[in-house]
Amino acid sequence: GNSVTQMEGPVTLSEEAFLTINCTYTATGYPSLFWYVQYPGEGLQLLLKATKADDKGSNKGFEATYRKETTSFHLEKGSVQVSDSAVYFCALSKTSYDKVIFGPGTSLSVIP
Amino acid sequence: DTAVSQTPKYLVTQMGNDKSIKCEQNLGHDTMYWYKQDSKKFLKIMFSYNNKELIINETVPNRFSPKSPDKAHLNLHINSLELGDSAVYFCASSQEPDQTYEQYFGPGTRLTVT
Numbered sequence: 001g002n003s004v005t006q007m008e009g010p011v012t013l014s015e016e017a018f019l020t021i022n023c024t025y026t027a028t029g030y031p032s033l034f035w036y037v038q039y040p041g042e043g044l045q046l047l048l049k050a051t052k053a054d055d056k057g058s059n060k061g062f063e064a065t066y067r068k069e070t071t072s073f074h075l076e077k078g079s080v081q082v083s084d085s086a087v088y089f090c091a092l093s094k095t096s097y098d099k100v101i102f103g104p105g106t107s108l109s110v111i112p
Numbered sequence: 113d114t115a116v117s118q119t120p121k122y123l124v125t126q127m128g129n130d131k132s133i134k135c136e137q138n139l140g141h142d143t144m145y146w147y148k149q150d151s152k153k154f155l156k157i158m159f160s161y162n163n164k165e166l167i168i169n170e171t172v173p174n175r176f177s178p179k180s181p182d183k184a185h186l187n188l189h190i191n192s193l194e195l196g197d198s199a200v201y202f203c204a205s206s207q208e209p210d211q212t213y214e215q216y217f218g219p220g221t222r223l224t225v226t
Contacts, residue, residue: 032212043116043202043217044155051212087153093211099160099168100211105153 002027004103006090012109013080021075021106023064023090031092033057033066033073034100038087047075047088080110115139116218118203124224125193133188133221135203143167144186145204145215146178155202161186162209190223198225 007022025031032051036044048057053068062077073090090103116137125131137144145168146158159178160168166178175191186203203218 038153041219043204043219044215045217046214049212049214089155095211098211099157099170100215102155105155107153 002031002092002094002098002101004090004092004101006088006103006106009087009105009107010109011106012111015082015110015112016079017110019075019077019080019084019108021088021090021108023073023075023103025071025073025090025092027071027092027094029094030068031094033064034091034093035062035064035073035075036089036091036102038089038105040086044089080108082110082112084108085110116203116205116216118201118218118221120221121219122222122224124226126226127193127195129193130189130191131193131223132190133201133203133223135186135188135218137184137203137205137216137218139205139207139216141205141207141216142183143206143209144180144183145206146186146188147202147204147217148172149200149202149220151199159186159188160209167209193223193225195225198223 003026034049035047037047048059050057050066056065087105143162145160161180164180200220204215206213206215
């Protein structure tokens with residue numbers, strides 16, 4: 001079946017450090033891929049998405065590239081801030097009308 | 113303006129009780145969802161409605177019954193609550209049932225069953 005795997009957290013970084021959160025998926029065909037972010041005490045928000053191979057999604061300094069050959073969609077940011085502390089969810093949808101499957105989430109804490 | 117709102121924010125109740133959680137969206141979206149997030153932050157879809165019609169119904173106990181009186185509202189009723197129902201429940205909406213569209217989440221309802 002379809003699934004999403006993320007690196008285990010929690011991840012703790014110092015402010016201005018480089019961030020990578022790994023995400024790999026299992027699905028046939030070309031699913032759409034997403035990163036959602038959940039700030040403390042809030043619901044999830046879409047951070048970025050990519051709908052076809054080699055697409056790069058970007059938002060708020062975060063980027064992720066859809067890599068079909070490695071079935072990956074790693075999230076990166078060049079310089080994290082304290083305000084980036086949150087839980088990050090990688091997700092996929094195999095078809096337009098199929099449910100979104102979320103990964104287990106990776107907790108990020110950024111310390112000053 | 114709140115886009116997706118849920119009430120109540122916190123709900124503490126005893127085993128065996130029946131409770132409801134309400135959700136409203138003012139985005140004009142056609143599709144609404146209920147998700148359950150467990151204590152480890154794992155998120156799983158429960159139901160999805162499009163224009164008041166059920167389109168996704170995951171394997172959840174039939175003690176859980178969604179109701180959509182109109183496309184702006186999706187309520188969740190839970191009968192005979194059990195300890196394992198303790199979780200955060202999120203409502204979400206999207207413009208269309210096309211899952212490539214962004215989903216907008218409510219703030220969540222933290223349900224604690226004692």
